[in-house]
Amino acid sequence: MYSGRSCKEDAMESKNFIEHIIDADLAKGTCKEVVTRFPPEPNGFLHIGHAKAITTNAVIAEKYNGKFNLRFDDTDPSKEKSEYVEAIKEDVAWLGADYDGRVYYASGYFDQLYEKALELIRRGKAFVCDLNAEEMREYRGTLTEPGKESPYRQRSIEENLDLFQRMKDGEFPDGAKVLRAKIDMASPNMNMRDPAIYRIAHLHHYATGDKWCVYPLYDFAHPIEDALEGVTHSLCGLEFEDHRPLYNWVLEALEWPNPPKQIEFAELDLSNTILGKRRIRPLVESGIIDGWDDPRLATIKGLRRRGYTKEAIRGFFGMIGLSKSKSRVDIAMLEHALREDLKMKVPRIMVVSNPLKVVVTNWEEDRVEYLESPKNLENEDLGTRLVPFTREIYIDREDFMEVPEKKYKRLSPGVEVRLMNAYFVTCNEVVKDADGQVVELRCTYDPATRSGSGFKERKPKGTIHWVSATLHKEAELRLFGHLFLEDGNGEPQYNEKSKVVIPRAYVEMAVEDAQPEDKFQFVRNGYFCVDNKDSTPERLVFNLAVSLKSSY
Structure with missing residues (x-):
């Protein structure tokens, strides 16, 4: 039954499917303190899809009085930069996600990740493979046909340990060898067909310098990082659903006690814009847009620069909710959330963008009257502002029509209108230039209409906004x-x-x-x-x- 409260209030009280899972884990005792995380790769700027993941993880942790961690999965030195790290920190903080100083890096775990790879080799669950990238694709099979085992799959544990150590020591060139998990080449899930978990890359890492020339793959590093940090619920987008079996396999193969649980939710698909670094980067590099913070983009920096607030973004996520079903969201919902957030917060002022000069002929030439006007008609707490009224003002050209159309309710010759928060004025004369273009209107004002009885008794044709021509x-x-x-x-x-x-x-x-x-x-x-x-x-x-x- 409808409670009589707003839909938003009702939505905040109801629980989503993730919370039901966490409630069950807490009840069973498999989880004592909820720990979530946001694990961005520092290879670009965040967008509103990331904001959904950030907000989901942060709000869940907050709701259960748990912890929310920020972790940079910086395992690919070819694309990552410290500039992205700082930008992401700034965005996460601006969104109001409180990680309480808990900032972690995959690069900070490189020694532990290397040891875990050695452990998999010792357990007979990983091997060094010499197939090149093209050969690996051929051996992998297709969605309808199983793959073939690598001819190097049966190497002995001792040989694999020796080769992996030599990979680490820089003996082999990039692409010569990879370390692969030994799972199942006939698996219907392509991610489980002996995926690569370490590759050779003689690249300088922004954080570790030249210490390493082998780097872990994301699908191997990610679950171990979660486990090392004590993450209980790894909340991520639905695009990682097919990767969950590998996430679980890594932790099971290492016999990790009480491993974290990966739970996926539908990623954000927003109309009339693009999300994803791969799609945005070409627009930036081609100059079609003005950078990653272009206000037309749905990057966090673009949205912030345009005028979006964290409250509006969170309100938007509250409107669309969390589900497992992917659906396209109309960008009008995001815009609606911003209007709802700003309408009671911000002052209302007048601006003229296509000016037409108006001379109030019965107003003294040097006289300035500061008219007290409300900042926001719907929120008296914002107070008032003083608007200078002078002999010369500007109105927008669209608010004047020399030969008015039927039902036109703005200024025209002989017609009286209200100047917003000021006086009634009547147009008496239209001044044109040599080309016949209107360049000036000469009007008179009625002093009684600011606060006198005439203001209440007469109904002008309409109300238009204006700005002083000398004080603006x-x-x-x-x-x-x-x-x-x-x-x-x-x-x-x-x-x-x-x-x-x-x-x-x-x-x-x-x-x-x-x-x-x-x-x-x-x-x-x-x-x-x-x-x-x-x-x-x-x-x-x-x-x-x-x-x-x-x-x-």
């Missing part, structure tokens, strides 16, 4: 749309109009002291955020976070 801040506006448009077949097409720049707009003085990532609602336009990269006190840059209208 200039700013650049960047209007962002969806990076990709989807055709009827769901195929993404790059949206050439996904970024529109308005180099000069006039904004209320209320933004004079705005700092990077400060957010505002621009009346009748949308929610905007001060760009955290290009904006300066001298030249403010605002990014459109989300429009006011929702399609959700």
Whole structure:
């Protein structure tokens, strides 16, 4: 039965399938303290799909008063950089995932991982293979045909130990040999057909330097790292489901007591954008987008730069929930979550992006009146702001029509409108240039309409926003749309109009002291955020976070 509370409140109270599994483990005593982790590879920047994994692991640990670890699975020195490590730390902290200083690295376990590989050899469960990459593919078989055992599979334990030691000592070139797990070449799961667990790579590692020339493969290192850290529940995306048998095999082969349990949930598939480093990197390198922090991307840095908040992102994950079934999520839901988060938080101010000058002819030339206006009509706690009203103001050109269409409710000759939070004005004269273009409107205002009885008794044609022509801040506006448009077949097409720049707009003085990532609602336009990269006190840059209208 519906409780009468919001759907969000109900969802927070209900338990997902992961929590039911953990409850059962706690009841059986196989787990005493819940420990989760987020294990990124430091070879790129995080996106919102990673944010789902981070949030899932962190929230589960928090809910059970457990621990959440951050671990860098830096086993591939060809792609990893310390710059990515620092960026990931920053993103995880910004998302509010509290790892309480517990930061681990696969590279910190290299000695232990090497010893565990030796242990598998001694147990007869791993062997050194001389097949090259192409031969290994041929021997592997297909989805319908079993693979063939390597001719090197029956090497003695002593020979394998000797060869693996020589691999470590740098005796062999890259690709000459690999260490493979000895499992089952007829397994229907291709990941179990004697997978490689160590390879030779004479590469400099950002953390360990040139100490190693053999590196563990992710599927071998990952379960051991989890076990070494005491992780109880390894929560990951559904793309790792086929890897779970190998995860379990490694720990069983090493006879690990009370091993961690891998549980998969559906990864995020979001419309109108792309996720995944392999798909984003070509866009960055080709210059189609402006880097990994481009506000059109769903990277954490891009979303943050655009104006998304951690509360909105977490709210979005609460809306879509956790399940085992993969489904495509409309990006409109993410945008809706941001509107819901910002609507009571941020001040509302006026901005004119396509200006038309208005001269209030019955207003004294040097007079300035500071009009007290609410910052947010829905949240009085935000207080008020002072808006300067002067003889010359700007309105948006779309708010004037010389020959108005039927039902037009803005300014036109002889028509009275309300200037938002100010006075009623009437257009008396239209000034044009030599080409016949309207360049100025001359209007009169009614002093009684700010707070007098006339304000209550008369109903103007409409209400329009405005900005003082002499007391304002200039700013650049960047209007962002969806990076990709989807055709009827769901195929993404790059949206050439996904970024529109308005180099000069006039904004209320209320933004004079705005700092990077400060957010505002621009009346009748949308929610905007001060760009955290290009904006300066001298030249403010605002990014459109989300429009006011929702399609959700």
